[in-house]
Amino acid sequence: MTVVAAMLLDAYRELNSKKLFWITLVLSGMVVICYGSIGFDEDGMSILYGLKHVDSEFIKQGSPWARAMYMGIFSDFVVTIWLSWIAIILALISTTTIFPDFVASGTIDLVLAKPITRIKLFVIKYLTSLLFVVLQVGLFCVGVFACVGLRLGEWNWMIFSAVPIVTVFYSYLYSANVLTGILTRSAITALLLTMLFWCGLWSIQSSEVLLNQFRFMSQIQAERAQEIVDRVEASLATADDAENGVSDRQRLRWERELDGAQEDHEQAQELEQTLTTWHRRVRVGVIILPKTQHTVGLLSRWLKDPQGFSIIAMMRGDMTGMMPGSNANRPTGVDAETSRRMEAYYDDTSPWFIITSSLGFELLVLGVACWMFVRRDY
Amino acid sequence: MATTNGEYVIDLHHVEKIYRGKVHALRGVEMQVHRGEIFGLLGPNGAGKSTLVKIMMTVVRPTRIGGTLLGRPIGHKPTLRRVGYLPEDHRFPRYLTGRQALEFYAALAKVDRRTRKRRAAELLTTVGMSDWADKKVSTYSKGMMQRVGLAQALVNDPQLVLLDEPTDGVDPVGRREIRDVLVELRRRGTTIFLNSHLLSELEMVCDRVAILVQGKVVMQGTIDDLTAQSRRYEITIQGAAPDWAQGDPSIRVEVLSDGQSKLIVQGSEPGPMQPILDRLRGESRIICAMEPVRETLEDLFMRAVTDPATGQVLAPGASPPVGRSGKGGRR
Structure with a gap:
């Protein structure tokens, strides 16, 4: 325990000595201030602490859309853009020197000569290195928690789930940073290779999402074409049975419509099959590798309104349809339907699978790094 | 040798180290250090002195080794709790003050909080760094770093201290102070293993010395014994x-x-x-x-590093491997 406490204190002192740690903290504070500047009243919402007012019949004090928007800004934008990109890049820049410095000649000798096994030393050093993100996100969440409480009157402790989520997300990348740091003993090289790894992950996950999106679009288009085929065939059958004065011209138009729909259906089905094959292949990579986007996406899932009120639904144009007592139908366009199916598809993936499979890969990377750390002569 | 391990604080047998199959750094080192003595290890550059010390401190993994450190096998981590170590060219984290560095390394040596705070303060005074105790180590000179480094090696109140070039970069006054510290430690029963190039200093404080040349101990004993024939x-x-x-x-x-x-x-x-x-x-x-x-230690050293056949000083550094020994386990 003495060793863990000492290394934790040392990690804090190291962070404390880094300007970037404080710069990130100040930037986080500014993001919280901006977030807190959005408020709601009976007529709509205000921005920049009342400097600008937007009248809205949907987004106003007490409405589910106001909640959806405010929580959505946090989970879908602040976490996704600020915590998962900008703050993580700053964290990687700040912490990339930790392991190369730790294994530098003259420094490592002092530590290895102590009565601690190398494995224990590696594990403690790794875990304490995550302190940067834990502190940053923890303090950030305190600010957001206060904003949500004051603006919506909802003291939502689930906001703090961002701390483990973002830390786990960061740890996927940091494990690669540690491996390359130990391998090359160069902070710059480790940072560049980590960024490359991150870009690789992003590319694979984005490809999977895009392929999936196109696959659903083709699927919906095939379904729609099939609906037309069914409808036209039914019309033709009725016309044949009744022989009740359907003109040849009308019949010809239906037959042309049927041919077109059948062709569309075949094309859409063929495309869907091709996309499904490719999607399946890319998905293998997604399953094996850390799922950064899905991990961060868990937060939106956990914070979303059970009735389906979400900022994504707002952006999709579902607002009117979901209002209580509304008779309007939800938008039925291919894009909206694709979006719904995508949401359902990804919501079906269990958080347990997302986290454990990603941590499995991280463990593998860390295992290699630890093995190298333990076997090396310094 | 008709002695038991208990008499030796360090008892090394056939220590061998081959770095990645390229450099044969140690070639069967045999070395014994008695309890309560100051033992000096001499040798030209690249002879394997630092490697030998690093092996004892588990920083470098030996290719083959036998023997004990404080009565336990070399590499036994808990034993290091009773050992102090000052590596050559050591570097403390730049964001720590001298006091924080001492307390940090004491904590890693599992010294309790109260004791490490007391020991840090005492040792900083002993090495003449109390006025600089709360300044960042990044502001220290090389000599100051050595002083704090020595204090770090003593912070866990060790029974054995291994010092690799402890007076490197220290001014004459500082060297004398460090010497006095070592003599005082010996008086209190601490065993000191000193690795240094400064032969005159070793001659002043060492009870026994060993000379390591090209990975082998070529002479070992008291200075009087080694110079007797001269x-x-x-x-x-x-x-x-x-x-x-x-x-x-x-x-x-x-x-x-x-x-x-x-x-x-x-x-x-x-x-x-x-x-x-x-x-x-x-x-x-x-x-x-x-x-x-009588021969000085320098004469003795020169004799040890001179090839008797050619009269030429042996080339510095370890020799390349002549073929790996099959004996002993690779660690």
Whole structure:
């Protein structure tokens, strides 16, 4: 325990000595201030602490859309853009020197000569290195928690789930940073290779999402074409049975419509099959590798309104349809339907699978790094 | 050797290290260090001194090793709780102050909080760094770093201290202070293993020394024992050496430039000198000087690093492997 406490204190002192740690903290504070500047009243919402007012019949004090928007800004934008990109890049820049410095000649000798096994030393050093993100996100969440409480009157402790989520997300990348740091003993090289790894992950996950999106679009288009085929065939059958004065011209138009729909259906089905094959292949990579986007996406899932009120639904144009007592139908366009199916598809993936499979890969990377750390002569 | 491990604080047998199959750094080192002594390890650059110390401190993994450190096998981590170590060119994290560094390394050595705070304060005073205790180590000079480094090696109140070039970069006053600290530690029963290039300093404090050349211990013992065979008496006389002296195989004659001659007689006892002196006086020779002479540690060192066959100083550094030994387990 003495060793863990000492290394934790040392990690804090190291962070404390880094300007970037404080710069990130100040930037986080500014993001919280901006977030807190959005408020709601009976007529709509205000921005920049009342400097600008937007009248809205949907987004106003007490409405589910106001909640959806405010929580959505946090989970879908602040976490996704600020915590998962900008703050993580700053964290990687700040912490990339930790392991190369730790294994530098003259420094490592002092530590290895102590009565601690190398494995224990590696594990403690790794875990304490995550302190940067834990502190940053923890303090950030305190600010957001206060904003949500004051603006919506909802003291939502689930906001703090961002701390483990973002830390786990960061740890996927940091494990690669540690491996390359130990391998090359160069902070710059480790940072560049980590960024490359991150870009690789992003590319694979984005490809999977895009392929999936196109696959659903083709699927919906095939379904729609099939609906037309069914409808036209039914019309033709009725016309044949009744022989009740359907003109040849009308019949010809239906037959042309049927041919077109059948062709569309075949094309859409063929495309869907091709996309499904490719999607399946890319998905293998997604399953094996850390799922950064899905991990961060868990937060939106956990914070979303059970009735389906979400900022994504707002952006999709579902607002009117979901209002209580509304008779309007939800938008039925291919894009909206694709979006719904995508949401359902990804919501079906269990958080347990997302986290454990990603941590499995991280463990593998860390295992290699630890093995190298333990076997090396310094 | 008819001794038990308990007598030795360090008892090393056939220590071998081959770095990645390229450099044969240690080639069967045998070394024993007694309890409560200051032991000096000498050797030219690249002889394997630091590697040997690092192996004892588990920083480097030996290719083959036998023996004990404080009675436990080399590599036994809990034993290191009772060992202090100052590596060569050590670097403390730059964001720590001297006091914080000492407390941090004491905590890693599992010293309790109260004790480490007390020890840090005491040791900073001992090494003359109390005024700088709360300044960042990034502001320290090389000598200051060495002083704090020494304090770090002692912070866990060790029974054995291994110091690799402890006076490197330290001014003469500091070197003397460090020497005094070492002597005081020995008085209190601490064993000190000193690795240094400064032969004169080692000569002043070491009870025993070992000389490591190209990965092998070529000499080991007390300085008196090692220099015993070089002890001699030198008699300087006016004029040429007598014929009987030139014909005596126990006497070596040197002709000096100023018309004098020097008779060199091996041995450390004055008794055998008396008949020679009587005979010289009997021949009315003028005896200018007579002095007992002993090799310095530097002479001893130079003798150890000189190839007796060629008279040339051996090339520095470890030699490449001649083929890996199959004995012993690779660790």
